[in-house]
Ligand SMILES: Nc1nc2c(ncn2[C@@H]2O[C@H](COP(=O)(O)OP(=O)(O)OP(=O)(O)O)[C@@H](O)[C@H]2O)c(=O)[nH]1
């Protein structure tokens with residue numbers, strides 16, 4: 125670093141963390157720009173390493189000339205361009221920030237609204253990480269207690285009862301569930317809501333898609349099996365971006381193309397935040413409707429909003445509509461407003477409250493695993509082998525640790541940081 129500063133700025137002494145106005149010159153001494161130069165000395169910098177910041181006037185040509193000059197000067201000491209996200213990755217590896225905070229840097233840059241920017245800023249400040257680490261400390265305490273009990277097999281039951289292990293596990297589970305809800309809201313803020321229209325063929329999914337989109341985005345015919353592939357369309361409800369997905373009707377089929385389409389429908393169900401299950405009021409609970417339900421149920425994610433929508437009510441008399449579900453006719457427009465209000469309600473539940481933070485699908489996955497292992501302890505304590513309970517607590521704690529980067533599966537870092545923009 126010293127040699128680079130020496131050559132670039134002709135031996136000028138740069139006091140750490142002070143702004144200096146310096147001429148930047150090319151190899152032959154010709155002026156390129158007047159720049160503000162700040163030198164940060166390790167560990168007091170973003171990455172925790174020595175950093176030289178050159179703030180030049182805007183414009184790609186000037187930038188390129190300064191970069192080229194730096195590269196020539198620094199080539200002897202191995203200077204190179206940073207990879208995407210490398211500064212933030214180094215900040216993480218040097219312990220300046222944890223992984224959730226590093227991700228929040230990218231989310232802050234990508235934030236599409238003031239609300240999501242605020243939530244990302246809270247994550248960057250460490251609000252999310254603090255909740256994770258507090259919870260994890262309690263999990264570790266409980267595990268330590270259970271492990272200590274293993275050394276006194278005769279007094280095991282007494283220890284467990286006196287230590288209120290069952291109650292502590294239940295409390296922790298409650299906290300993980302709350303965390304999961306906040307994280308879900310944080311994910312909606314980042315990614316919007318994914319609303320998937322499903323049901324057996326011909327019930328009017330594509331018609332509803334067109335109604336909600338206010339445009340002819342999907343083909344509608346009276347032929348069952350019209351939609352073969354997923355069709356996506358973005359709308360906005362009360363500022364929350366909603367991704368509508370129309371899907372291929374669910375039924376048993378031998379047709380290869382339709383089978384692929386149905387598999388895609390099932391995948392979309394797994395990733396949905398809201399499922400609109402459409403039914404045809406004239407064919408309620410017929411064989412096809414039941415087949416559709418059997419295919420949908422095993423794919424539903426924990427916490428997904430599930431709405432039953434009974435379509436084509438224009439075809440029956442009012443007294444025949446005493447059925448469970450939201451009544452709709454895409455033909456007359458009956459019920460569309462109620463359905464939109466329902467979506468508004470769900471989107472509103474996702475509104476950030478003070479203290480919420482930005483979250484990603486990766487975080488939700490970690491929290492779900494932490495929850496599952498903790499649930500095993502809650503359900504099993506009393507009858508469960510204590511070694512297994514301790515192991516479940518360890519797995520739960522590891523899953524939470526993944527969020528902040530304390531425990532890391534292979535390749536995760538590369539995946540996260542490669543999605544950053546260059547220079548961050
Ligand atoms: N009477 C009446 N007909 C409707 C209504 N909604 C849709 N339809 C008709 O039902 C038929 C099927 O509609 P689609 O929207 O293509 O149904 P789909 O569920 O997308 O069907 P697939 O793509 O085959 O799975 C069309 O002939 C529509 O005009 C409605 O509210 N009332």
Ligand SMILES: [Mg+2]
Pocket residue numbers: 329330331342343350351370371373
């Ligand atoms: Mg369709």
